[in-house]
Structure formats: C-alpha cells, structure tokens
Amino acid sequence: xxxxxxxxxxxxxxxxxxxxxxxxxxxxxxxxxxxxxxxxxxxxxxxxxxxxxxxxxxxxxxxxxxxxxxxxxxxxxxxxxxxxxxxxxxxxxxxxxxxxxxxxx
Ligand SMILES: [Zn+2]
Numbered sequence: 001x002x003x004x005x006x007x008x009x010x011x012x013x014x015x016x017x018x019x020x021x022x023x024x025x026x027x028x029x030x031x032x033x034x035x036x037x038x039x040x041x042x043x044x045x046x047x048x049x050x051x052x053x054x055x056x057x058x059x060x061x062x063x064x065x066x067x068x069x070x071x072x073x074x075x076x077x078x079x080x081x082x083x084x085x086x087x088x089x090x091x092x093x094x095x096x097x098x099x100x101x102x103x104x105x
Contacts (some may be wrong), residue, residue: 014076059064072095 001012005022014024065088073084 051099054099054102055096056099058092058097058099061088061092061095063092065092 001024001081002008002013003010003020003024005015006017006020008017008019010017010019010024016023035100065085068088069084
C-alpha cells in the first residue's frame, strides 16, 4: 500500500508510515455485491412475483369469463341462446394452476 501523506510504498500491515510516521488508517469498504450477483438475486426473486402475476391474470380471465357468461345468460333469460365462455375460464384456471405450480415448486 501507499502512504497517503508521503506517497511511499509501505507494508500493508504497517500501522505507521516508516518514512514519515503518518498514522495509517485502513479503509474498510463494505463489500458491494457484483452486478452479476445482483442480477442473479433479481432473477431468483423475480420468480415468485411472476407466478403471482400469472395467478392474478388467471383470476382476471376467470372473472371476465364468468361475467360475460352471466351477462349473456341474463340477456337470454327470456329465451334464446346464451354463451358460456369456457375458453376464458379454462384459460384462467390454467394460468392459476401454472402460477401456483411455479409458486410452490
Ligand atoms: Zn509516509
């Protein structure tokens, strides 16, 4: 290491500079995580919010499917055909199951 006062190279473990007598203070820098480590951590923690997001989207689809089905059912209550949006509901349930699988696996 280098003395901050006189700039001469001194032993790393010196407490005082052997040339000018300057007290050597060691800088303790907190170890900051490397970008790679941060990225890895983000990747790991991003897994659960993504699964929760998927479950949320699944619920939205199920609700939309049920609402449209109920809406068309009430429109056809005095006779006629009504539509059951199984596609939306099944897709929503599929999303929920997929999200839950990611969340608990
Ligand atoms: Zn010095």
